[in-house]
Amino acid sequence: MEKTNVPLLEMKNVSKSFFGNQVLQDINFKLEAGQVLGLVGENGAGKSTLMKILFGMNVIKETGGYGGDILINGKKVVFETPFDALEAGIGMVHQEFSLIPGFTATENILLNREPQKKSVLSEVFGERLNTLDRKDMDERADGSIDKLGVHIDKELVVNHMPVGHKQFTEIARELSKDNMNILILDEPTAVLTEKEADALLESIRGMAKRGIAVIFITHRLQEILSVCDKVLVMRDGVIVKDTPAADTNVQEITRWMVGRSISGNPSKAAVATAEKERGKVIMSISRLWVDMPGETVRDVSLEVYEGEILGIGGLAGQGKLGIPNGIMGLYEAGGKVVFDGREIALNNPRKCLDSQLAFVSEDRRGVGLLLDESLEWNVSFPAMQIQNKFLKPYLGGLVKWRDEKAIEEVTNKYIKALQIKCTSSKQPAKELSGGNQQKICLAKAFALEPRFLFVSEPTRGIDVGAKSLVLDALKQFNRESGVTVVMISSELEELRSTCDRIAIVSGGKISGILPAVSASEDFGNLMVSNVR
């Protein structure tokens, strides 16, 4: 490639404020064709916002636009809509997905770029009447999904997809484009297992070779080191470091990110908890099946001991997510679940919640949050509805009035405990950064003070500093309140550092349960033991 001194992408003094809340300031960087740029920073540092500016997202314009200039090939550009950005060859995988509900994976992947077939009608009336070449579409979608080395059902409609599938579909959509110069990946690996992430990293390398510039956001710093050419570290809306990836390491990046050093590696600190007294069986699951599209559970039998932290791991699509979703009544399920000596009715969320079970869903935008309501509502709602907390009775209990003060108090308590970055407890949930939204989901479950907690992908999108905070909060919750926790995660290391035992799901069945201290390879083998 001809070397000129004009970079492919340059940002000059970019700044952004949301009605007086300055979230980006003096952002300057350059990106060359074929370079991979790693963008890291704590939750709420401004990474997604910066990318939304580059991609011309509507929120930016609606909230007063931005300051500074964006130059592509030395020419100043202003993208009014994402279509302008697409036109200019920019692709983006969004942190919170931007798929079209009601369309299948294939349709989403090839939207607006469908291969077309000429028909008699279109010969006469022009190409708007071309029919879609379904076969070619399927092949092309297959091709781009295969690149990721995963199996997902292409016919599944987006609304019914588990988060992992949505993520793959979104990535596959971008990978299948041919006219791209710049690809933005906003936390594409957050719900991927290591193996799946590796396939993605490989694709990124391939793209860079073809001259595409990639901006890659992740909280898994190891990934940055393994694919990126340079690293941009953000803290509180400013770039604090811009350095070649080869010259640095995980500890250093972490220190730049949080402005202090994080003591110890969480994965080592916790292995000691593995040798805990084993309590009585608090939940026994037998012959559970769950009809959750894309995460089917076929036949799961499992015993959970009181007071333990049980991990459930496995590859995407093997059914690990189906277990909590089925037991909590969000998807059609069958089998027998006995909790604390009593059988709980399946397919009835209320019954589970009344037995003091709680669930933090992996689908934070779909199930986890009331995006348009305040943080207060989000945190207090389940506890209010299920346990009559945060209510003031009037007229002898006839009227149950919201106790705004108690609600504010509890919300602020968790904002502090989980270090949630927000302007106030009245801020709408949709205005929070992805990682902070995740923390709200956890706060919601904590506010319920359950006896038994399912957490699904609890650290999805949470930064390295906050990760140990969240996991420690879970552990503390488990230890001090005696809550039994079942944690489902695609990140094996996270499970190993937090859990007492880890069950691996494969092909909709439990393929084995091992103590957390077992070797990674043993878990790896279990994961692929009966993949279908």
Added chain:
Amino acid sequence: MSELVRSSGNPLMDKIRVFAKSFGLPRLIIAGFLLLLFIMAPFVGANFFTQLSNTINRFSWNAVLVLSMVPMIHSGCGLNFGLPLGIIAGLLGGTIAIELGAVGAGSFWVAVLLATPFAVVFGMVYGFLLNKIKGGEMMIATYVGFSAVSLMCIMWLLLPYHSPNMVWGYAGTGLRTTISLEGYYLKALAGFLAINIGHLSIPVGSLLFFALLAFAMWAFLHTKTGTAMTAVGSNPEFAKAAGINIDKVRLLSVIMSTWLGAVGILVYEQGFGFIQLYMAPFNMALPAVSAILIGGASVNKASIMNVIIGTFLFQGIVTMTPTVMNSMIHMDMSEVIRVIASNGMIIYALTRKSEVSR
């Protein structure tokens, strides 16, 4: 380059922006236009106080009907295009009250009581239907409203009403299209504590009654059940995961909306002075829907403030435009202009309807 996309960096400008955004630029413009009409009125020979009274009166007739939109919007059932159903319950209440011989202001309360069981039953059936077709509520609602009105067109003729004040004089059966409320609940509320000074007349009783219902609505939305209703509208999946029975909450909201629609039409009639039957209920839904949209509500968010502001702006424009225009062109076109103004507002409002993020 383009100033529009720049953040000003000036905190005052940001404050003004926040205000303009929260109040809504379109509403500012409509409010400005209404103000202009009020200022112009004296110059074109219309009495300011008469005009103000007209606007306030029409506000008092319509406000409860607009309020009836709120529960269904909150539960995510969308705009209640099925309002005619509630109105029919109210009409049944009103006509049966008269048939049973209730007279004077008290007949209003008898009508409300009699309308209630109809509203509850209609609301239950309607709500059941809406629960069957989540996502397409507004279309079904329109259809339900239309069918109900058509069916009642026949029923008004067939039902065994005998009161000579209501039936066609020569045939002795079948209700008239318009029934005067003289001697029944005419001004039943408006007459209570009414203020009449010169050209200014204010129906204090009607306003108080609306305030009472609005307060009850506001209070309901602050209770546990009200909170659940809002959450169901905001994100049904979230509500379901928190153990809420979504169908039950939606059903409740539809019953509430239908009952408020029934009471709303009775309030309208006592102010207006007539019961209008047959196709009349059909024409009540769109103005109510438009008013709440102009008030700043979206398809699944609405507050009491939206109701008050919207009703005032909508009714203000619809009353003031014809008067001012008429006086300006010295020709009696008020009915034509009223139709143009109100339909214009409706079209405008419907193009503005927006949904929230999912």
